[in-house]
Structure formats: C-alpha cells, structure tokens
Amino acid sequence: MRLMLGLIAVSALSAQQFDLVIANGRVVDPASGTDAVRNVAIRAGKIATISASPLRGANTVDARGLVVAPGFIDLHSHGQTPENYRLKARDGVTTALEMEAGVYPVSRWYADREGRALINYGATAGQIPARMAVMHDTGTLLPRDKAIGVATPEQQREVLQLIARGLDEGALGVGMGIAYTAGATRAEIYDVFRLAAQRKATIYVHMRSGGPVEPGAIDALQEVLADAAGSGASLHVVHITSMCLRETGLCLEMIGGARQRGLDVTTEAYPYTAGMTDISSAIFGEGWEQRQGGISYGDLQWAKTGERLTAESFARYRQQGGMIAIHSIPEEVVRTAVSNPLVMIASDGIMDEGKGHPRAAGTYARVLGRYVREQHALSLMDALRRMTVMPADRLGLKSKGRLAVGADADITVFDPDHITDRATFEKPAQYSEGIPYVVVNGVIVVKNGELQESVLPGRGVRR
Ligand SMILES: [Zn+2]
Numbered sequence: 001m002r003l004m005l006g007l008i009a010v011s012a013l014s015a016q017q018f019d020l021v022i023a024n025g026r027v028v029d030p031a032s033g034t035d036a037v038r039n040v041a042i043r044a045g046k047i048a049t050i051s052a053s054p055l056r057g058a059n060t061v062d063a064r065g066l067v068v069a070p071g072f073i074d075l076h077s078h079g080q081t082p083e084n085y086r087l088k089a090r091d092g093v094t095t096a097l098e099m100e101a102g103v104y105p106v107s108r109w110y111a112d113r114e115g116r117a118l119i120n121y122g123a124t125a126g127q128i129p130a131r132m133a134v135m136h137d138t139g140t141l142l143p144r145d146k147a148i149g150v151a152t153p154e155q156q157r158e159v160l161q162l163i164a165r166g167l168d169e170g171a172l173g174v175g176m177g178i179a180y181t182a183g184a185t186r187a188e189i190y191d192v193f194r195l196a197a198q199r200k201a202t203i204y205v206h207m208r209s210g211g212p213v214e215p216g217a218i219d220a221l222q223e224v225l226a227d228a229a230g231s232g233a234s235l236h237v238v239h240i241t242s243m244c245l246r247e248t249g250l251c252l253e254m255i256g257g258a259r260q261r262g263l264d265v266t267t268e269a270y271p272y273t274a275g276m277t278d279i280s281s282a283i284f285g286e287g288w289e290q291r292q293g294g295i296s297y298g299d300l301q302w303a304k305t306g307e308r309l310t311a312e313s314f315a316r317y318r319q320q321g322g323m324i325a326i327h328s329i330p331e332e333v334v335r336t337a338v339s340n341p342l343v344m345i346a347s348d349g350i351m352d353e354g355k356g357h358p359r360a361a362g363t364y365a366r367v368l369g370r371y372v373r374e375q376h377a378l379s380l381m382d383a384l385r386r387m388t389v390m391p392a393d394r395l396g397l398k399s400k401g402r403l404a405v406g407a408d409a410d411i412t413v414f415d416p417d418h419i420t421d422r423a424t425f426e427k428p429a430q431y432s433e434g435i436p437y438v439v440v441n442g443v444i445v446v447k448n449g450e451l452q453e454s455v456l457p458g459r460g461v462r463r
Pocket residue numbers: 100177206238239
C-alpha cells in the first residue's frame with residue numbers, strides 16, 4: 001500500500017512538470033509582502049506555483065543570490081518601438097505604457113504592435129493626438145501649431161467623441177497634456193474629466209503649467225484636483241518633480257490631502273535632475289526661463305548632439321523642433337519624490353535611434369542602485385512596490401504587478417548588489433546592468449543579461 005501511494009505521488013509530480021522554474025531566488029513581492037527564498041513555477045504564461053520546496057520544469061533558471069520580483073510596469077513610456085522595448089526589457093520593465101500623451105486611433109495603434117513586441121504595451125486615448133487630428137496640427141508626438149490654439153465648440157465635441165471611441169477600443173484611460181494644448185480653456189478640460197468620470201477611466205495628466213511663477217505648478221495642480229473633485233474622475237498627475245520643482249514637497253502634500261479627503265489621486269516621478277520635451281512646444285514660449293525655476297540657455301541640452309544651448313542655437317532649434325533636455329530639477333527634489341510613499345516610478349522615456357533622455361534606458365536600475373542601495377532613500381520592498389503593484393492597481397490590473405498563482409508570468413530577476421543604470425545624457429542608449437533575467441508572459445526575453453532577439457511575447461494591455 002505504501003509503495004502504491006509512492007508511485008501515485010511520483011506520477012502526480014511528473015504531471016506537474018512546469019514550462020519554466022525560477023529556482024532558489026529571493027522572492028520580493030510587495031503585493032503580498034513576501035520576502036523569502038522561493039521557487040516560482042510558470043505554465044502557459046502564468047505563475048502556476050510558488051513554493052519553498054524544489055519544483056521541476058522543462059527549463060530552470062537558477063536565481064540563487066538574486067531578487068525575483070514582479071516585472072516592472074512603466075506608466076509613462078512614450079517610446080513604443082522595438083528599440084525602446086529592448087531598452088525597457090534590459091531595465092527590468094515587462095509592461096511599457098503610453099499614458100500621458102496617449103494615442104489616436106487606439107485600435108490601429110494596438111494592431112500595429114500585435115505579435116511584434118518584446119514586452120507588453122498599452123496606451124490611453126489621448127486628448128493631445130485627438131485634438132491634433134481634429135484641428136489638423138502638423139506635429140508628431142506633440143502639437144506644433146493648430147492644436148496649441150483655441151478649439152471651436154464643434155471641434156471640442158469631435159475631440160470628446162474620438163476619446164470616447166478610444167475607450168471603446170480598449171484604451172487604458174485618458175491621456176492629457178494641458179501645457180501642450182495651451183488654448184484649451186478650463187471648461188474644455190473639465191469636459192474631458194466629465195467624460196472620463198462617466199466612463200470610469202483614469203485621467204493621466206501633464207498639468208497646465210509648472211514651476212514657481214504663476215501660472216505655475218500650484219495653481220495647475222489646483223485645477224486638476226478641482227476637476228477631479230467636481231467630476232468624480234480618477235486622476236494621475238505625471239512627472240511631479242519636473243512640474244513642481246522646488247515646490248514638489250508642497251504638491252505632494254496637496255495630493256496626499258486630497259487623497260485623505262477621498263479623492264482618487266496618484267502621481268509619479270523619474271529619478272533624474274532633468275526633464276525633456278520638444279523645443280518647438282508651447283513650454284518654450286516667452287518667459288520659459290522663470291517658469292522653469294530660473295534657468296537659462298546653458299541649462300538646455302540638444303538631445304541629438306548633447307550640446308548646451310545659447311540664445312542663438314535656441315532660436316535656431318526652436319524653429320526646427322526636436323528633443324531637448326531641461327536641467328531644472330534639484331537633486332534633493334528627486335530624493336524627496338522618490339522617497340515619498342505616494343510616488344510611483346515612471347520613466348517618461350523615449351529613445352530615437354540612440355538619441356534621447358537616459359530615463360528611457362535607466363530609470364528602474366537607477367532607483368534600485370542609486371536610491372535604494374547607495375543612498376538608502378527607500379527600502380527595496382518600497383521601491384519595488386512603486387514599480388509593480390502600485391501601477392497595476394492604478395490600472396485596475398489584478399493579473400499584473402504581483403507574484404501570485406494565476407498572475408501573468410512577467411518577472412524580473414536582478415542582483416540587488418550590482419544593479420546599475422549606465423545611460424547618461426551624453427550616451428543615453430546604454431543598457432542597465434545587473435538584471436540577468438526578464439520573463440514576459442512566461443517567455444525569457446533577457447537571459448544571462450542578454451536580449452533574446454528571436455522572441456516577441458509582448459501583448460497588448462487593454463481595459
Ligand atoms: Zn509630460
């Protein structure tokens with residue numbers, strides 16, 4: 001009898017064979033609070049078992065001495081190309097989402113990536129691209145001309161219809177960049193909040209203005225907090241540090257207070273002391289130096305060449321258009337935001353043929369290396385929480401951002417003693433180091449620190 005039971009147990013075990021086992025790693029899962037050596041087994045793209053006992057898989061990754069975490073979710077990734085997905089994967093990101101600018105048309109955007117993406121992707125229905133389409137703007141990512149202006153009531157109605165259609169097509173929320181559509185009145189913006197509230201969609205917003213000079217960050221934050229309160233829409237304020245600069249602490253206090261009084265408001269930051277945007281955008285209209293906290297031409301860096309600007313080159317490049325780094329965020333402001341428990345980590349990154357801001361390549365490794373390991377600004381568990389379960393909860397995704405049975409097998413395996421960002425403003429397209437394994441939907445996309453070029457397991461994330 002005992003022998004027979006033994007045989008049954010053995011056959012049950014072999015039937016339990018898994019596709020992939022990540023063995024002996026230190027599982028750190030902020031959703032459950034787990035921080036312990038475990039074996040994680042994957043079958044059919046999902047997490048099948050997490051166990052303290054050994055598990056057998058067709059494939060095994062030895063994660064001894066490494067942290068096994070849920071794959072990072074980047075809520076703010078403008079770069080949605082194979083080049084950007086490679087940089088993201090090497091930085092531990094398994095899901096990269098374009099939530100701020102958003103996209104239009106939504107279904108075509110998803111269709112273009114279906115079966116062709118290294119990591120998971122998704123986007124909001126963007127008020128910016130919808131407004132650009134309706135008003136016939138000539139810009140690409142951001143408005144250049146017509147969509148900066150005032151929209152007629154008819155155009156405003158059309159924009160709302162396009163956003164609503166995008167939500168019908170599965171968009172993850174509504175994206176807005178009020179600073180980039182300066183002619184949009186407060187009433188036009190409020191109408192978008194009302195639509196989002198009706199559809200139970202979260203608004204991801206780049207606020208109307210930033211910096212210490214009014215109209216600036218504080219009144220801009222008051223506008224969106226009031227719109228969220230009045231409409232009932234959920235609100236996510238993007239890149240709080242580059243908007244609020246030295247007033248970041250006050251902005252976070254306002255957001256925390258709004259939350260205490262029942263508003264659904266969240267925010268995010270990237271761990272760098274410079275922002276980046278298009279020099280031809282409305283941000284660089286008359287008086288930009290004061291609005292950016294008292295900077296000058298020399299604090300601007302042309303992304304294509306890395307050169308610092310002068311009055312002459314500023315005028316020339318503003319005519320031409322192109323990406324520019326704005327060195328305007330004090331280091332202590334970055335630390336304030338990164339160590340505040342309200343703040344999620346999001347990159348705001350975009351890389352174009354190796355040119356761009358280092359945040360596109362190094363955001364997550366930089367938080368874990370510089371701010372967790374070197375500066376002890378926050379704990380490992382807390383940092384991972386802002387990269388995994390917090391963004392998943394913001395999105396309402398129960399299947400992502402956690403290591404739990406049944407969750408999507410998006411997993412990042414890194415060495416907490418060596419994880420480091422290598423991207424710089426001079427050489428931004430450098431992969432992070434210390435992340436030997438990244439798994440997307442159960443498929444290994446980074447193996448022994450190398451990209452697996454032949455696999456494309458990324459899937460569209462929809463609402
Ligand atoms: Zn922005």
